[in-house]
Amino acid sequence: MHPSTRAIAIVGNGVAGLIAFATLRFLGAPTAQIAVYGDHADPLAHLRAYAAAVQQVDMRSESGGHLLPTDFPGFATLLLLRRGAVWPWLAALFDAYHPALSDVLAQGDRLRQQTALEESLVLARVGRLERREGHFVLWDEAGHWLGEHRHVLLALGHPGLAWPAAVLAVRDDPALGARIHHAYQPKAYRAGETVAVIGAGLGAAHEWLNALAAGAHVYAVWRQPPLHRPLNAPRCLFNAAGLDDYRRLPPEGRLAVLRQLGLGSYPWRLGWERQLWRARRQGRLREYAGELQAVRAHKGRLALALTDVAGENGGQKTLIVDRLVAATGFIGEVCAHPLIAQLVTDYALPLVAGHLLVADDMTLPPLSRPDSVLAVSGMLARWAYPAADSFAGMKVAARAFARQVLAPAPLRQRLANWWRLVTDRPLRA
Ligand SMILES: Cc1cc2nc3c(=O)[nH]c(=O)nc-3n(C[C@H](O)[C@H](O)[C@H](O)COP(=O)(O)OP(=O)(O)OC[C@H]3O[C@@H](n4cnc5c(N)ncnc54)[C@H](O)[C@@H]3O)c2cc1C
Structure with a gap:
């Protein structure tokens, strides 16, 4: 099936797009069911370039900060099993192990090949998205028709660098x-x-x-x-109890948390x-x-x-x-993405202080329907998950999307897929 008519589309071929694609593939979706729109072939291109610019060699995240669709195994366990390295595993027990950037990039390169991302990739920037009955229509930035998809995940990354x-x-x-x-x-x-x-x-x-x-x-x-903080958000915001507390906050409470994270x-x-x-x-x-x-x-x-x-x-x-x-980070205003600005204008998507009002299942309420889902991942999803711009947040978004758009494969097939991923073998197309 040509990518333009596949049931699921991921817009954005970055880290969040790769994690979403790998999650869908792990849960049993064939490449013929997914189209990935992006403007370059390497999903790690931005992370690679930004980390090189600041000469970062180790990740801020810990052993669990990896790109595989399952939580287990973390980097420390993988290193123990593959290289017999005991120290990372011991350090990880105390949250003191930080994977090397090179290991993360190598894992991303492998994952891209194992999941056959290229078979789903459409090299194009999406400039316009229209809601139709039961599906979405995508257009490129020159107004050419790109495709029609029942479900869409927007994983656009940051709209650009922020300057004083x-x-x-x-x-x-x-x-x-x-x-x-x-x-x-x-x-x-x-x-x-x-x-x-x-x-x-x-x-x-x-x-x-x-x-x-x-x-x-x-x-x-x-x-x-x-401030000295081990992760890019307080640790409690990465666990279910802390997240529940955050989600119980009124809008001004959520905003206060997001402002605090911006410091x-x-x-x-x-x-x-x-x-x-x-x-x-x-x-x-x-x-x-x-x-x-x-x-x-x-x-x-x-x-x-x-x-x-x-x-x-x-x-x-x-x-x-x-x-x-x-060193002023990225533009935080989601409407700096022309595609989001179009959705806000055409469909009156609600915004709160520059954040998309994302439902807690990562969907965009006025446009998303149970039979035709529109969801977000990465920085676009901060309202629902404050640490959304992290590998952990991207996995939460990917799993929430997959739950809504896919009947997962039987446990036996998922176990087989998991084994293939951790033993560096390709998933079946
Ligand atoms: C130096 C650095 C270190 C980091 N360290 C960690 C860490 O240790 N742990 C951690 O969890 N996180 C870390 N992060 C945060 C996070 O993992 C990154 O911000 C992540 O790279 C963002 O991925 P993304 O897919 O959202 O965005 P990107 O990687 O930027 O990808 C988005 C893609 O979408 C494309 N796109 C945008 N608009 C469109 C459109 N309309 N149509 C088609 N394509 C489009 C873009 O061109 C881009 O290719 C770090 C980030 C940086 C910069």
């Missing part, structure tokens, strides 16, 4: 732009230069360490001091803290609680005007730097 407003105003100025980067863009630091890193999350922490390692001096600038945080790691402590003592790392107001040229360098959050220095401060790095 003061940087947006000058980024295209050739005299300044070459000295300005986003943390998730490639860059190279030089010994002796002065770098300002705006932000307080994991991306910022990596950039402080990268610049210091290159011999640079660093100004760490943040609105709120960074910068990074995990406490002994090696990192030691390097930061040493750099502070050497005067190579200075920290400012400030808000960036303006960026201008200053004798071949950059002058950054900050409002001093601590209220010292008359409330104003100017930093002269050679390079500015915006």
Whole structure:
């Protein structure tokens, strides 16, 4: 069957799309039942590029932060069984094992082949989605018909990199732009230069360490001091009881939780803290609680005007730097995705402070029906699952979608599929 008429469509060929596809395949869906729309062939392309830009080598997540459709086995158990590595397994007992990025990427590459993702892939960006009786019609960004599908999962990822407003105003100025980067863009630091890193999350922490390692001096600038948090959300939000508590909150309570998660945080790691402590003592790392107001040229360098959050220095401060790095994450406003903006306009999809009002089963209520489901995964699903932009959250979304669109294969077949996946063999088409 041509992909354009398959029953299930996944829009977005990223990590969330791969996890959803693997989950459906594990539960018994053949490739001929699923179409995956995306603008490139590698589902890990964004994660690979962003992690390389900040020189991340280990994941923030723990042993359970893997891409397989089942919870078991985690990375530590896989390493124990495959390589006889005992240390990761012991460390995982204390939540102290963090898989190597290279292991996650290798697992993703394998999973893509094992599930035969290419057989379902349609290289196209979906620009428009229409609800019809019993199915959805998809169009590309030039208005060409792409396909008709009974069920659709939107796994679009982040709409783009977020920049401070003061940087947006000058980024295209050739005299300044070459000295300005986003943390998730490639860059190279030089010994002796002065770098300002705006932000307080994991991306910022990596950039402080990268610049210091290159011999640079660093100004760490943040609105709120960074928090130390092991995962990208409090641990309770990853378990059923914590999630139930969150889902019982009124809308303003959910918003408060989501705002709190938006504040910068990074995990406490002994090696990192030691390097930061040493750099502070050497005067190579200075920290400012400030808000960036303006960026201008200053004798071949950059002058950054900050409002001093601590209220010292008359409330104003100017930093002269050679390079500015915006470690300010991703755009959080879902309507920055043209496809979501179209759905909000055409079908009055409800929004709360830039978040889609997603039902707790990850569907979009006004458009989704029991016989023709429209659901979301990844950052689009935060309203239902605050840590949705994590492998764990993507699995929750994938399983919720699968429950609604698929009669799962018998247990014996699922066990056989599971065994094939963990022993690196392909699933049957
Ligand atoms: C540096 C870094 C480290 C991280 N570490 C961890 C970690 O340790 N543990 C963890 O659980 N999570 C981690 N994350 C978070 C999370 O896993 C990533 O954000 C994840 O890569 C996002 O996957 P995604 O599929 O939602 O988005 P993406 O990977 O960006 O994929 C979305 C895809 O959809 C495509 N698309 C968008 N719109 C359309 C359209 N209209 N039509 C067709 N295709 C479209 C995009 O082009 C893209 O290919 C990390 C993230 C980063 C950046």
